[in-house]
Amino acid sequence: MIKADIHTHTTYSTDCESPMETMILEAISRGLDTLCFTEHMDKDYPIDPKRDPSLPTEFLLDTDAYRKGFLEMKEKYGDKIRLLWGVELGLQPWLADWQQNYVKSHPFDLVIGSMHNPKNVDPYYPTFFEGRSEQEAYTEYFTETIECLKSFSDFDVIGHMDYVVRYGPNKNKEYTYEKYSEYIDQILNMIIEKNIALEVNSGGYKNGLGEPNPCVDIIKKYKSLGGELVTIGSDAHTPQFMCFEFERIEKILLECGFKYHAIFIDRKPVLYPLG
Ligand SMILES: [Zn+2]
Numbered sequence: 309m310i311k312a313d314i315h316t317h318t319t320y321s322t323d324c325e326s327p328m329e330t331m332i333l334e335a336i337s338r339g340l341d342t343l344c345f346t347e348h349m350d351k352d353y354p355i356d357p358k359r360d361p362s363l364p365t366e367f368l369l370d371t372d373a374y375r376k377g378f379l380e381m382k383e384k385y386g387d388k389i390r391l392l393w394g395v396e397l398g399l400q401p402w403l404a405d406w407q408q409n410y411v412k413s414h415p416f417d418l419v420i421g422s423m424h425n426p427k428n429v430d431p432y433y434p435t436f437f438e439g440r441s442e443q444e445a446y447t448e449y450f451t452e453t454i455e456c457l458k459s460f461s462d463f464d465v466i467g468h469m470d471y472v473v474r475y476g477p478n479k480n481k482e483y484t485y486e487k488y489s490e491y492i493d494q495i496l497n498m499i500i501e502k503n504i505a506l507e508v509n510s511g512g513y514k515n516g517l518g519e520p521n522p523c524v525d526i527i528k529k530y531k532s533l534g535g536e537l538v539t540i541g542s543d544a545h546t547p548q549f550m551c552f553e554f555e556r557i558e559k560i561l562l563e564c565g566f567k568y569h570a571i572f573i574d575r576k577p578v579l580y581p582l583g
């Protein structure tokens with residue numbers, strides 16, 4: 309059984325209403341030994357003109373308040389569960405210097421780098437897909453990820469690497485690794501070279517893809533290229549999705565030939581056996 313969830317959100321993230329304490333109590337009741345918070349820091353989050361006005365417009369993290377709240381919770385629950393302090397950075401090519409400085413200025417256990425807004429548009433909104441084919445839109449998502457990796461790579465894990473397919477008009481019905489292998493292989497080779505772990509994010513199941521993000525063929529390809537470092541995260545924004553489908557993910561990883569999954573403490577990987 310996987311006893312760590314290292315991609316979770318709480319009220320410190322703009323799009324989350326679950327208090328940190330609620331998430332901690334859930335993790336304890338599930339018998340986890342490790343819970344890592346990875347709150348959103350999406351500097352320059354784009355404002356879509358057609359956005360639902362009830363949705364948030366800013367994804368900036370109040371890092372000092374987050375640190376303070378975390379330390380209070382650690383004081384209260386630190387003897388019952390290992391709590392880790394992470395962040396999920398929304399990558400944008402022009403933010404490299406800012407992000408470099410940001411990660412160096414705070415004592416994070418884990419930094420996840422995620423492509424949320426290719427060319428500064430959120431694929432969550434249909435605008436991203438308007439006036440072009442799905443293939444063009446997905447290709448742009450991957451090429452923007454490559455651009456970001458060229459300028460900034462001081463993060464530990466690449467989050468939900470094919471996240472864009474959650475929101476495509478046909479989701480993953482016509483999506484295959486092969487169709488985008490030219491770009492995906494570049495990303496995988498870059499993260500292997502830079503010692504960045506591949507995250508297996510169970511949000512794909514929550515979004516009805518029937519697969520994690522990235523899809524199984526990408527996980528297999530990563531392994532065949534020499535990738536060994538994988539992390540498992542639910543991306544839970546509510547307690548009920550904590551550890552969502554982790555048994556399925558563990559099975560996939562074992563079938564792909566992985567023996568360990570990693571958590572990060574003080575930005576260093578610590579390996580736990582699978583199976
Ligand atoms: Zn994300």
Ligand SMILES: [Zn+2]
Pocket residue numbers: 315317346396543
């Ligand atoms: Zn997330």
